[in-house]
Amino acid sequence: MKTRKTLAAVRGYAILTVLAALMFAPIYYLIIGSFKPSAEVLNGFGGFLPVDLSFNNYAKVFASLSSDSTGYFLQYVLNSLTISGVIVIVGLVINSMAGYAFARLEWMGRDKVFLIVVILVIVPFESAAIPLLFMLQGERDTLLVQIIPFLANAFSVYLFYTSFLSSNASVEEAARIDGLGAFGTFVRVVAPNSKPVFATVAILTFLSSWGQFLWPSLTTSDPAVRPLPLEMGAFSGLQPVDWGAVFAFGTMLVLPILILFLAFQRFFVQSVASSAVKE
Amino acid sequence: MSTSLPAREGATAAGPSSPRPRRRNWRNRDRLPAILMSLPAIVGLLVFVAAPFVVAIILSFFNVHIGQVRPPQFLGATYYIRLFTDPIYSGPFLRSLLNNFTFAIVVIPVQTGLALALAVLLNSKLRGMPVFRTFFFMPVVFPMALVAVIWRLIFERSDSGLLNAGVHFITAGVAPAQDWLGSSATAMGSIILLSIWQGVGFQMIIILAALQEIPPDRYEAAQLDRANAWQRFRNVTVPGIRNTLIFVILLTTIYAFRVYDQVYILIKTASANQDAVQTVLYQATSAVFDQNNFSLASAITVVFFVIIVAITLIQRALLRQRNEG
Numbered sequence: 157m158k159t160r161k162t163l164a165a166v167r168g169y170a171i172l173t174v175l176a177a178l179m180f181a182p183i184y185y186l187i188i189g190s191f192k193p194s195a196e197v198l199n200g201f202g203g204f205l206p207v208d209l210s211f212n213n214y215a216k217v218f219a220s221l222s223s224d225s226t227g228y229f230l231q232y233v234l235n236s237l238t239i240s241g242v243i244v245i246v247g248l249v250i251n252s253m254a255g256y257a258f259a260r261l262e263w264m265g266r267d268k269v270f271l272i273v274v275i276l277v278i279v280p281f282e283s284a285a286i287p288l289l290f291m292l293q294g295e296r297d298t299l300l301v302q303i304i305p306f307l308a309n310a311f312s313v314y315l316f317y318t319s320f321l322s323s324n325a326s327v328e329e330a331a332r333i334d335g336l337g338a339f340g341t342f343v344r345v346v347a348p349n350s351k352p353v354f355a356t357v358a359i360l361t362f363l364s365s366w367g368q369f370l371w372p373s374l375t376t377s378d379p380a381v382r383p384l385p386l387e388m389g390a391f392s393g394l395q396p397v398d399w400g401a402v403f404a405f406g407t408m409l410v411l412p413i414l415i416l417f418l419a420f421q422r423f424f425v426q427s428v429a430s431s432a433v434k435e
Numbered sequence: 436m437s438t439s440l441p442a443r444e445g446a447t448a449a450g451p452s453s454p455r456p457r458r459r460n461w462r463n464r465d466r467l468p469a470i471l472m473s474l475p476a477i478v479g480l481l482v483f484v485a486a487p488f489v490v491a492i493i494l495s496f497f498n499v500h501i502g503q504v505r506p507p508q509f510l511g512a513t514y515y516i517r518l519f520t521d522p523i524y525s526g527p528f529l530r531s532l533l534n535n536f537t538f539a540i541v542v543i544p545v546q547t548g549l550a551l552a553l554a555v556l557l558n559s560k561l562r563g564m565p566v567f568r569t570f571f572f573m574p575v576v577f578p579m580a581l582v583a584v585i586w587r588l589i590f591e592r593s594d595s596g597l598l599n600a601g602v603h604f605i606t607a608g609v610a611p612a613q614d615w616l617g618s619s620a621t622a623m624g625s626i627i628l629l630s631i632w633q634g635v636g637f638q639m640i641i642i643l644a645a646l647q648e649i650p651p652d653r654y655e656a657a658q659l660d661r662a663n664a665w666q667r668f669r670n671v672t673v674p675g676i677r678n679t680l681i682f683v684i685l686l687t688t689i690y691a692f693r694v695y696d697q698v699y700i701l702i703k704t705a706s707a708n709q710d711a712v713q714t715v716l717y718q719a720t721s722a723v724f725d726q727n728n729f730s731l732a733s734a735i736t737v738v739f740f741v742i743i744v745a746i747t748l749i750q751r752a753l754l755r756q757r758n759e760g
Contacts, residue, residue, distance in 0.1 A: 182574070276480055290733075
């Protein structure tokens, strides 16, 4: 019996290790490639070998993006940070308030309005992108145009709604009886007790806004307002392609999120998963 | 569930109040704060999600280009008819539709199945599972624009591409180097592979969380009944996570139809086989980028939307039916 268990464990570890190696290989390839000369990157299995490592590629990214016509690398970082930051913070505020109003307050038409929100959850933003571009053509090449369509988010409202619905109502009732209004109760009692759902929505919103590609590609051409992923796409299309530099660009694009993820991953994985399982 | 009179959506607090059972006093004072609190999100959703859809329908019936001098002409359903019958439009459009369906039909079962398999493996009582979970989840934080660039090099057509090196190694040099993204036979498969790599971890952690909610005594009972591993999986695991699986399948379906970023980048910068990988959204943006034709793009958008809603509804009905049966 014991040997059978050990055997099963060894088999389990073996399968998991192979799968983990396959999943990690492209990430390792990216990071190690960012420190190697281009010829060493595109070199069959040689691409995995840590040879000729240097920071040259990183210097090249900064050097080739250092004029007004090409834009500046730090400018792109700042654009992406501003866009994602505003979307996450404002999004948390307005979508959580709406989720609370739908879950806990009673008002006329609430259930009908909420039904519309639920229907909007399945509408992909992509299907609104073209007409929205038409509606906002006067706002092209601004940071604002990359932010406002994503502030209100039906899925976020829905996640907040399910979380607030299943939270403990008696504390709230006590606060209400003590004379706190609906808004006060939400700000002082409900929100501080709902950190996991705020974290989940923040994470999901940040991931999708940091990676935005379609909408900025439709609405921006000015380097002063373009976000990182779009520039990364353009950078990899330059001829001749300098793969080392492209990988350095890519590493800088993902490294901040990767570090955040590794630092908070226990929390990150659990909060995202538990919010989804509540369905 | 308590509103009895039809109320105008988004109406102010000044609207007629409906007769309702008297609740505790403070409930009645909630109307104004409730409307103020939900208003920003509701207005945002109406303006940026609902209104564009109406605009798309209107645009699709006219002839609209940016910067056109003449006023737009009313064309009726011309663009819709052309999309399906005029070879100039229907050729690429129907091919894109087919590509979307191919992508979805492969990705939905494969990605969900793989996510389920990984989650079951990670749900064992062995030590060190969080480490493996980290590896499987990591690609999820990668923006698709970056994923496309990394995999473009893996799929590189020359001998120096990673995948070609791998095939060369496995077949001991017999198989020649393939142009994975350029050949019509393998281009879609390549896009599917990189998409699954990026997305599977997300489904995996949702399923894993559901697996951990299954009460252990159900497995113990199955063990007592001498159920083997497969029977336990079939009769305990799958029923225990059925609702989560349905959620994951619906989510994956919507994502599968939205595929765009990787397609666009790989066509534009890696000369991927356009015919084989273009999708409906790619068609819509090309109509804008290449032809400045908002009406055509809007017609495509409307068809895209109708397809997504139809598939979601059909899937729901089917899955619910099986649930009850």
